[in-house]
Amino acid sequence: MADEPPIVTAALIIIGNEILSGRTRDANIPFLAQRLNDLGVRLGEVRIVPDLEEAIVEAVNDCRAAFDYVFTTGGIGPTHDDITAASIAKAFGLKLVRNPEAVERLHEHYGADELNVARLRMANTPEGAGLIENPVSKAPGFFVENVFVFAGVPTIMRAMFENVKHMISGGATMRSRTIAAFLLEGEVAEGLDRLQERYDDLEIGSYPFLRDGKLGTSVVLRGTASERIDEAARELIEHIRYLGGEPVEDSGEAR
Amino acid sequence: MADEPPIVTAALIIIGNEILSGRTRDANIPFLAQRLNDLGVRLGEVRIVPDLEEAIVEAVNDCRAAFDYVFTTGGIGPTHDDITAASIAKAFGLKLVRNPEAVERLHEHYGADELNVARLRMANTPEGAGLIENPVSKAPGFFVENVFVFAGVPTIMRAMFENVKHMISGGATMRSRTIAAFLLEGEVAEGLDRLQERYDDLEIGSYPFLRDGKLGTSVVLRGTASERIDEAARELIEHIRYLGGEPVEDSGEAR
Numbered sequence: 001m002a003d004e005p006p007i008v009t010a011a012l013i014i015i016g017n018e019i020l021s022g023r024t025r026d027a028n029i030p031f032l033a034q035r036l037n038d039l040g041v042r043l044g045e046v047r048i049v050p051d052l053e054e055a056i057v058e059a060v061n062d063c064r065a066a067f068d069y070v071f072t073t074g075g076i077g078p079t080h081d082d083i084t085a086a087s088i089a090k091a092f093g094l095k096l097v098r099n100p101e102a103v104e105r106l107h108e109h110y111g112a113d114e115l116n117v118a119r120l121r122m123a124n125t126p127e128g129a130g131l132i133e134n135p136v137s138k139a140p141g142f143f144v145e146n147v148f149v150f151a152g153v154p155t156i157m158r159a160m161f162e163n164v165k166h167m168i169s170g171g172a173t174m175r176s177r178t179i180a181a182f183l184l185e186g187e188v189a190e191g192l193d194r195l196q197e198r199y200d201d202l203e204i205g206s207y208p209f210l211r212d213g214k215l216g217t218s219v220v221l222r223g224t225a226s227e228r229i230d231e232a233a234r235e236l237i238e239h240i241r242y243l244g245g246e247p248v249e250d251s252g253e254a255r
Numbered sequence: 256m257a258d259e260p261p262i263v264t265a266a267l268i269i270i271g272n273e274i275l276s277g278r279t280r281d282a283n284i285p286f287l288a289q290r291l292n293d294l295g296v297r298l299g300e301v302r303i304v305p306d307l308e309e310a311i312v313e314a315v316n317d318c319r320a321a322f323d324y325v326f327t328t329g330g331i332g333p334t335h336d337d338i339t340a341a342s343i344a345k346a347f348g349l350k351l352v353r354n355p356e357a358v359e360r361l362h363e364h365y366g367a368d369e370l371n372v373a374r375l376r377m378a379n380t381p382e383g384a385g386l387i388e389n390p391v392s393k394a395p396g397f398f399v400e401n402v403f404v405f406a407g408v409p410t411i412m413r414a415m416f417e418n419v420k421h422m423i424s425g426g427a428t429m430r431s432r433t434i435a436a437f438l439l440e441g442e443v444a445e446g447l448d449r450l451q452e453r454y455d456d457l458e459i460g461s462y463p464f465l466r467d468g469k470l471g472t473s474v475v476l477r478g479t480a481s482e483r484i485d486e487a488a489r490e491l492i493e494h495i496r497y498l499g500g501e502p503v504e505d506s507g508e509a510r
Binding site for chain 2: 032
């Protein structure tokens with residue numbers, strides 16, 4: 001169909017030893033996944049890599065070739081372990097420069113007295129990068145081509161995302177409905193298999209859950225055409241009743 | 256030093272549209288990171304990929320070449336969207352077969368009546384794979400060479416990990432201490448930089464935090480030699496006091 005909107009994809013690269021060591025739990029994946037989805041962009045891969053230049057360069061170069069947009073979080077602070085800007089420059093074969101506009105913003109925030117050598121590092125970007133405003137702590141993020149570089153702190157990351165979303169051209173928006181029932185996955189599996197065959201334009205996913213000590217299954221129907229999702233949901237609801245289950249629409253955190 | 260234990264590394268591949276859509280938040284990364292660390296294995300990368308054969312094959316082949324151990328979670332249930340076993344077989348160039356031992360375990364659990372076609376899919380493994388016991392819902396995980404295939408449900412994933420840990424040969428165990436203070440990252444950065452130079456056998460990481468409305472910085476000192484970590488910690492504590500901060504040992508979830 002000529003009018004079908006394109007499928008637009010993104011990858012997220014999380015830079016940080018603190019996630020890989022188990023010290024900190026990532027809080028940015030669900031936010032970014034959901035906001036991208038709202039814009040018609042599908043998160044197609046996430047990579048979590050350590051604070052090592054080689055690992056960051058490889059992940060950035062793999063992802064910027066394979067996805068329409070790449071977002072990175074973490075590693076843009078003032079300390080020696082913040083090596084994201086230098087690594088992005090290397091991935092693109094660009095020089096790392098002190099961005100005058102970024103220096104100005106930091107100067108305004110810290111004043112001459114507190115703008116020390118460490119903080120000035122936060123004004124380093126690959127040559128030609130555009131800046132991303134940081135309303136929380138002023139040190140900007142930046143972007144080069146399709147790669148957007150954010151802070152890792154969730155409140156700052158979110159604010160930066162809102163400041164670049166006008167640069168993101170989404171395609172078809174994924175819609176979804178989730179139907180849950182206290183039936184085991186193995187009980188609904190055969191019916192789901194047939195449903196997926198008939199609705200090959202939808203992604204039908206099945207996820208077991210344990211609630212109030214009882215096992216159940218959530219079925220997620222995802223696709224770009226609401227009426228197809230609604231049709232499939234009607235059939236699924238009938239099938240669950242046929243199996244003796246009580247279907248419940250789950251509007252919680254479902255996407 | 257000839258007696259230095261080797262650095263042993265691992266990657267985790269999380270298979271699941273439900274994480275990439277933002278519907279579900281992963282709960283396996285911190286567990287695996289910490290348990291591997293206890294065994295002397297460093298988690299060097301995490302990839303989250305969709306339920307697509309091509310994506311799984313690529314991630315598995317990239318990671319099994321680059322890391323000593325690879326763990327996957329998700330996609331081994333009875334439904335059509337559970338394609339992990341077939342994808343791992345493809346990555347290794349092996350046939351997907353019905354594993355007789357796995358069929359026996361499922362038969363014992365479900366009985367002849369309830370062991371339907373869908374549930375029998377859970378007995379499919381790459382040819383020659385070893386099984387991993389699942390004490391919770393019986394459908395086994397499996398391993399091929401250095402790749403261990405687990406369920407995604409956290410309780411099952413954890414039980415499977417405990418069942419394979421005797422097969423994992425760790426190297427040097429990373430130890431760490433975390434010192435926190437209500438100082439800004441930009442204030443401690445220069446001192447940390449010099450500390451890192453003097454302790455180049457340690458990984459020194461700095462992480463901003465917001466607690467009771469006040470900004471602070473946690474510094475994590477990681478390495479294999481406790482006495483080096485303790486030495487660096489003493490210097491760091493002194494430096495924080497010099498800057499007017501009150502250092503606090505943070506033994507919480509630090510690793």
